[in-house]
Amino acid sequence: MSDTAVLNPKPYLFAAALLSSLTLLGVIAWMVESRAQILRNGQEAVLKTEPIDPRDLLRGRYVRLNYAIQQPAREVVLSFFKTLPEERFYDDQEVFVALDLGDNGFHEVSSISIGRPSAPLILRATASFTPNVNGTIRLDYGIGRFYTNEKLAPELERRMREGETTTVIVAVDRVGNAQIKAFQQDGIDIVTERLY
Amino acid sequence: MRNRIERQINDWLKRGVVDEATADVLIADVRQSASVSDDQQTQKQGFSFFKVLVGFAALSFVAGILLFIAANWDAIPRLAKVAGIAALIVGGFLSGSLLRTTAYARQAAGGSVRYAAFLEEVLYTIGGSAYVGGVALVGQMYHLPGSLDKAMFGFAVGLTVSGALVRSRMVILGALVCAVWWYLGSNSPANLFSVNFVLFAGMAAAGMFTAQLRQDRLLRRACFLALLLGFGPFVFTVLDAVFDAYRELPLFVKLLLWHALLLASVAMMWLHRYRSESVPVFAMRFLGVGRSFVLGLVAVMMLHFVWSESLLLIVPIGYGVVFSVFSLVVHGANHRLLRYAAYMVFVVEIAILFGDTIIGLLNSSVVLIVLSAVLAALAYFFYRIERRFNSETQVEGNDV
Numbered sequence: 005m006s007d008t009a010v011l012n013p014k015p016y017l018f019a020a021a022l023l024s025s026l027t028l029l030g031v032i033a034w035m036v037e038s039r040a041q042i043l044r045n046g047q048e049a050v051l052k053t054e055p056i057d058p059r060d061l062l063r064g065r066y067v068r069l070n071y072a073i074q075q076p077a078r079e080v081v082l083s084f085f086k087t088l089p090e091e092r093f094y095d096d097q098e099v100f101v102a103l104d105l106g107d108n109g110f111h112e113v114s115s116i117s118i119g120r121p122s123a124p125l126i127l128r129a130t131a132s133f134t135p136n137v138n139g140t141i142r143l144d145y146g147i148g149r150f151y152t153n154e155k156l157a158p159e160l161e162r163r164m165r166e167g168e169t170t171t172v173i174v175a176v177d178r179v180g181n182a183q184i185k186a187f188q189q190d191g192i193d194i195v196t197e198r199l200y
Numbered sequence: 201m202r203n204r205i206e207r208q209i210n211d212w213l214k215r216g217v218v219d220e221a222t223a224d225v226l227i228a229d230v231r232q233s234a235s236v237s238d239d240q241q242t243q244k245q246g247f248s249f250f251k252v253l254v255g256f257a258a259l260s261f262v263a264g265i266l267l268f269i270a271a272n273w274d275a276i277p278r279l280a281k282v283a284g285i286a287a288l289i290v291g292g293f294l295s296g297s298l299l300r301t302t303a304y305a306r307q308a309a310g311g312s313v314r315y316a317a318f319l320e321e322v323l324y325t326i327g328g329s330a331y332v333g334g335v336a337l338v339g340q341m342y343h344l345p346g347s348l349d350k351a352m353f354g355f356a357v358g359l360t361v362s363g364a365l366v367r368s369r370m371v372i373l374g375a376l377v378c379a380v381w382w383y384l385g386s387n388s389p390a391n392l393f394s395v396n397f398v399l400f401a402g403m404a405a406a407g408m409f410t411a412q413l414r415q416d417r418l419l420r421r422a423c424f425l426a427l428l429l430g431f432g433p434f435v436f437t438v439l440d441a442v443f444d445a446y447r448e449l450p451l452f453v454k455l456l457l458w459h460a461l462l463l464a465s466v467a468m469m470w471l472h473r474y475r476s477e478s479v480p481v482f483a484m485r486f487l488g489v490g491r492s493f494v495l496g497l498v499a500v501m502m503l504h505f506v507w508s509e510s511l512l513l514i515v516p517i518g519y520g521v522v523f524s525v526f527s528l529v530v531h532g533a534n535h536r537l538l539r540y541a542a543y544m545v546f547v548v549e550i551a552i553l554f555g556d557t558i559i560g561l562l563n564s565s566v567v568l569i570v571l572s573a574v575l576a577a578l579a580y581f582f583y584r585i586e587r588r589f590n591s592e593t594q595v596e597g598n599d600v
Contacts, residue, residue, distance in 0.1 A: 010307070010313075011300070011303055011304050011307050011313050011316060011317060012414075012415070013304060014297075014300060014304075014366075014367055017297040017300055017301055017366065017367075018294070018297045018298065018301060020297070020365040020366050020367075021293040021294050021296060021297035021365070021366050022293075022294065022297075023365055024293045024327070024361070024362035024365045024366055025289050025290040025293045025294060025327070025362075027358065027361050027362060027365075028289050028327075028331040028334075028358050028362055029286055029289060029290070031331075031335070031354065031357075031358050032282070032285070032286070032331070032334045032335065032338055035335065035338045035339075035342075036282065036338055036341075036342075039338075039341075039342040039344075066340075066343070095387065096387065146344070147343065149343050149344075150343050151340045151341075151343050183342060183343075184342075184343045197342075198278070200278060200279055
């Protein structure tokens with residue numbers, strides 16, 4: 005049976021395998037470096053998280069975070085809706101959110117726009133909405149998961165349930181991409197992310 | 201097999217059964233015939249205990265590593281994790297290519313290359329899986345929340361490029377699965393003019409190109425299947441639009457349409473039976489007896505729907521009965537499947553007629569008696585037809 009084995013030639017195979025490996029490693033290295041760069045050079049924003057349904061808190065090995073800035077104030081949303089050219093359903097629309105430091109020490113949404121504003125601190129987000137319907141919007145900044153180990157995750161969950169103020173410090177690059185930098189509860193650093 | 205035949209030919213040569221020139225021609229022919237694709241080769245090799253053992257060994261190895269990593273996840277430095285992934289990627293692809301190259305050289309020297317293609321694929325699969333694991337690991341390291349659908353795009357692109365480069369069946373198959381997953385989960389999969397579709401089609405084309413290089417029939421079919429799945433949302437959208445347009449048509453247009461189809465079906469079946477020489481070649485090929493019959497059935501069924509709201513149900517029932525009898529008369533003797541389908545149509549039409557008309561007028565005991573009479577009549581009818589068809593077939597057989 006094995007006598008029938010016949011291999012066809014595959015020219016330049018070793019070079020191709022090397023190129024394959026480099027391509028795949030390149031993708032992974034690019035992912036790592038692009039996030040590390042945000043951590044290294046990004047502006048910091050301090051964001052408050054809110055307790056959410058405990059059943060949603062943990063899914064596997066990450067804590068699901070619900071930020072206050074995900075649901076901006078009604079007047080901010082309404083003024084954003086007024087800038088939109090037409091009334092239609094916007095599906096997964098990319099928007100830019102300008103942040104200001106509030107009196108309570110947390111960053112808050114000052115404006116939302118489709119185009120990139122010239123504000124000093126902006127975050128990129130996606131949202132699906134219909135202008136002038138309820139005047140609400142829910143923004144997703146791509147920082148909704150905080151991966152941690154199985155021992156720490158239930159502890160974080162318990163503290164959030166008990167009402168401890170949970171703060172996430174994010175690093176933001178110039179085009180609005182955010183990267184979680186530190187996770188604090190009641191002012192104490194629980195986790196600080198390393199570059200690599 | 202090739203070596204065995206070559207040994208046999210050499211034996212014939214030694215014993216003088218064939219001369220040297222004939223032996224050379226035979227050996228050259230055997231070698232040319234043996235230059236089959238990897239795919240054909242894999243099919244020929246079939247089941248192997250060695251392969252099963254290697255498969256289990258690979259599974260145990262991967263499971264062991266995964267369990268070890270899971271148990272010591274926090275203790276392993278991040279860079280060590282990434283380095284491990286990188287080692288698996290590079291190790292998988294380079295060792296796969298080295299194995300193939302050395303096996304090919306061994307084959308050229310007349311040596312055995314058993315399982316080389318299989319092991320090569322195993323190594324590429326390890327490399328490709330490590331890439332998928334690496335992307336997931338980086339996502340975890342930096343808390344990236346991207347959905348699985350979006351991650352699939354990254355997996356598909358990486359695996360397509362690497363799989364096409366090393367011409368690996370398994371890696372390309374993995375890429376196709378990821379590509380289909382991503383494309384069907386993307387925003388507008390029905391839009392064939394989107395960038396997403398171009399990317400998807402590009403990945404499928406790269407897979408097809410690889411299949412062509414490998415002469416790999418299974419991979420080619422997988423690429424076709426992936427494209428078919430990718431076209432699915434577009435086809436459904438078109439069908440939806442067609443149904444919407446059909447619903448808006450005036451009643452007389454619908455009636456015209458289905459009557460025309462029924463007439464065409466009957467005409468084709470009649471021509472096939474009595475004037476087959478006058479049927480154009482393309483019609484003979486694409487609209488044979490079976491397909492004509494099915495089209496007629498569709499027309500009768502649609503006429504039922506068109507008339508379902510009115511009191512004229514007797515008309516499509518009449519069409520159904522006449523159509524089934526006509527089919528039985530012209531083609532029943534020669535097409536057993538058509539015959540049974542025509543019986544079925546006949547019975548269903550009678551049942552509809554029975555249910556809609558007579559049953560409401562009778563009480564339950566009378567219904568059962570009438571039903572038994574109808575069934576007996578039908579049984580007698582079919583018995584006579586079957587006898588007639590059987591005798592016709594026998595006569596034709598005797599004539600031949």
